[in-house]
Amino acid sequence: MKHRYVFLIVLLALILPATGHTQGRVTAIDALVVDLWPDYDRASVLVLLTGTLSADTKLPATVIFPVPETARLNAVARIDSSDGIMKDDILSGPVPGGFRFTTPDLxxxxxxxxxxxxxxxxxxxxxxxxxxxxxxxxxxxxxxPIYASSLATEPAAVNVSKDQDGFTYHAFPVQAVPAGQSFAVDVDYTMTTAQLSAESSAPSGTGIQEPGLPSTSKTGAGINWPIVAVVAGGVIIVIIFVWQLATRRGASNRSVTQDAKAQKQSHAKFCRHCGNPMDKDDKFCRKCGQAMQGE
Structure with a gap:
């Protein structure tokens, strides 16, 4: 029986590191590109944040991402390193002030x-x-926006230029932002019409994948193997527990059956007066004392 518990301990020792690995929090990322698209496909501001983890980050990595309370989440996805396509098959969930997600890609x-x-x-x-x-x-x-007659930012953008996609972009200088330090920008613009940019015939090709929840194009491309290992390990533990329970019950049933059989075989006859079991060599009933006739 002891070797079964040893096996369970070894199995848990293999599973727990995988579980803890998925919970490793990121404390710094290499790059973050923030694109603000007001009045693009909704009467609000579409915020696109594309992050890149450091090359030495141990994957899968867990990120606690800040999101304003007034925001409406649209997508959380990894960018597949093999084909560069967004895939929304990563694990995520809300936490105070934002949400947590675990990604197997950088x-x-x-x-x-x-x-x-x-x-x-x-x-x-x-x-x-x-x-x-x-x-x-x-x-x-x-x-x-396509139908904005003017747009101003505070602080002022360092570069304002029209891109090949037909949009004018107001860009800020690339800089490092330490943990706990904020970066803020106020945007003010006037619309000539309430029409959205996505409804216009403006040429596409922004270089940024279209917003929205993408579909996974490759079967199994986003499998989170540490989570799979944890689930599989749990299933194995349940199977072992059920097997042990069935084994103990089977052994108990066999013991009862064998004892009953042995008891039955030890009694070759019964008292004709009271029905008490008797051994074949008994001349008198041990219960009522009746002599056995014809013995």
Whole structure:
């Protein structure tokens, strides 16, 4: 019996490191690109955050990502290192001030919609970045809506240029943002019409994958093997427990059957007067004392 418990201990020793590995939190990332697309496909601000973990990060890695309370989450995905496509098969869940996700790839995408204030044709909003982990290379760009007559930022963008996709972008300098330090920008623009940019005939090709929850194109490409190992280990433990329980019951049943058989074989006859079991060599009943006739 002892070797069974030894086996369980060894199995748990193999499973627990995998479980703990998936819970390793990221304390710094290599790069984060923040794209703000106001009035793109909804009457709000689409925030696209594309992150890249350091090359020496142990995967899968867990990230606690900040999200404003007023935001509406749209997508949490990893960017597959084999084909560069976003895949929403990573584990995620809400935590105070944001959410937690675990990714098996170095790159990831987080998307959410941020509301803005409306005053006739004027739109204003604020974006603030604040995380408990540092970013070595932080870059922010604001996409000017197709139907915006003007757009201003505070602080002022260092570069305003029209890209080949037909949009004008207001870009800020790349900088490092330490943990606990915020980066904020106020955006103010005026719309000539309430039409959204995505509804226009503006050419595509922003270089950024279209927003929204992507579909996984490769079967098994996003399997989180440590989680699979934990689940499989749990199943194995349940199977072993059931097997041990069945084995003990079988042994108990066999013991009772053998004892009953031995008892039956030890009694060759019964008292004709009271029915008490008797051994074949008994001349008198041990219970009532009746002599055995014809013996």
């Amino acid at each position: 790159r990831f995408r987080v998307e959410y919609y941020l509301p803005y204030a409306v005053n006739n044709n004027r739109r204003t909003f604020n974006f603030t970045w604040l995380a408990d982990w540092s970013v070595n290379s932080f870059q922010l760009k604001v996409q000017q």
